[in-house]
Amino acid sequence: xxxxxxxxxxxxxxxxxxxxxxxxxxxxxxxxxxxxxxxxxxxxxxxxxxxxxxxxxxxxxxxxxxxxxxxxxxxxxxxxxxxxxxxxxxxxxxxxxxxxxxxxxxxxxxxxxxxxxxxxxxxxxxxxxxxxxxxxxxxxxxxxxxxxxxxxxxxxxxxxxxxxxxxxxxxxxxxxxxxxxxxxxxxxxxxxxxxxxxxxxxxxxxxxxxxxxxxxxxxxxxxxxxxxxxxxxxxxxxxxxxxxxxxxxxxxxxxxxxxxxxxxxxxxxxxxxxxxxxxxxxxxxxxxxxxxxxxxxxxxxxxxxxxx
Ligand SMILES: [Fe+2]
Numbered sequence: 001x002x003x004x005x006x007x008x009x010x011x012x013x014x015x016x017x018x019x020x021x022x023x024x025x026x027x028x029x030x031x032x033x034x035x036x037x038x039x040x041x042x043x044x045x046x047x048x049x050x051x052x053x054x055x056x057x058x059x060x061x062x063x064x065x066x067x068x069x070x071x072x073x074x075x076x077x078x079x080x081x082x083x084x085x086x087x088x089x090x091x092x093x094x095x096x097x098x099x100x101x102x103x104x105x106x107x108x109x110x111x112x113x114x115x116x117x118x119x120x121x122x123x124x125x126x127x128x129x130x131x132x133x134x135x136x137x138x139x140x141x142x143x144x145x146x147x148x149x150x151x152x153x154x155x156x157x158x159x160x161x162x163x164x165x166x167x168x169x170x171x172x173x174x175x176x177x178x179x180x181x182x183x184x185x186x187x188x189x190x191x192x193x194x195x196x197x198x199x200x201x202x203x204x205x206x207x208x209x210x211x212x213x214x215x216x217x218x219x220x221x222x223x224x225x226x227x228x229x230x231x232x233x234x235x236x237x238x239x240x241x242x243x244x245x246x247x248x249x250x251x252x253x254x255x256x257x258x259x260x261x262x263x264x265x266x267x268x269x270x271x272x273x274x275x276x277x278x279x280x281x282x283x284x285x286x287x288x289x290x291x292x293x294x295x296x297x298x299x300x301x302x303x304x305x306x307x308x
Pocket of ligand 1: 155219
């Protein structure tokens with residue numbers, strides 16, 4: 001049922017006025033977008049007979065939730081929708097293959113320490129299961145990409161990220177690793193845990209109001225970049241997580257769920273220079289050649305500054 005009221009000349013004129021179409025100045029594209037969004041919201045209000053109490057209550061909810069927009073967006077699938085749109089644009093442009101992209105999330109911190117070939121990500125205080133992850137960065141012909149930067153970040157075993165969790169050391173579970181001549185990267189860390197949106201926060205309240213939960217399965221974030229290649233934003237999931245296919249952020253994608261191999265034999269442990277059983281993930285990243293300099297760059301979004 002379309003809104004009859006919104007289609008009336010009076011409301012159409014109102015929409016033109018509030019979106020600046022009756023005045024000069026401003027940005028034409030912004031005027032069109034504002035008009036569409038406001039018109040769609042007027043229609044929603046009219047079709048669902050939204051009461052003033054509901055409207056002002058929602059406005060207050062959004063004001064309180066401003067700090068959580070970075071979580072509300074993936075919770076409502078916007079991050080995943082943008083990924084799907086980029087996939088579609090690639091397909092239309094004849095670009096195929098490469099490691100699948102998936103959402104960045106709001107918890108990246110730039111400027112993590114840079115290591116060559118290998119890094120230990122954790123500071124040793126979290127007694128979680130030891131993780132050894134390694135692989136190669138290659139191009140679409142399988143040739144190694146030397147000097148690629150694997151920028152990796154993940155949560156601790158409580159599901160918290162350093163910087164945002166002030167109890168952790170700076171850049172804990174965050175590093176940039178430059179691939180060697182064979183395109184190889186490797187790190188030691190701990191297997192991260194999944195996490196949930198903040199309890200009683202606006203995201204949880206919003207999801208709860210539609211009967212949803214705010215849990216993410218355990219995952220590890222990556223930016224992978226190299227001169228001449230498209231910037232890759234992706235994650236891998238830890239196989240076996242109960243929320244693997246029930247991610248509130250909708251970020252799980254086939255091709256990003258590598259096997260986790262558990263090692264308990266003394267020789268394998270010694271070979272890694274460890275003294276405890278560990279989990280191993282072997283995962284390679286395939287980069288796609290960039291057709292423009294812009295494709296090699298990380299897209300803009302609000303991010304925290306590097307730690308001084
Ligand atoms: Fe995350």
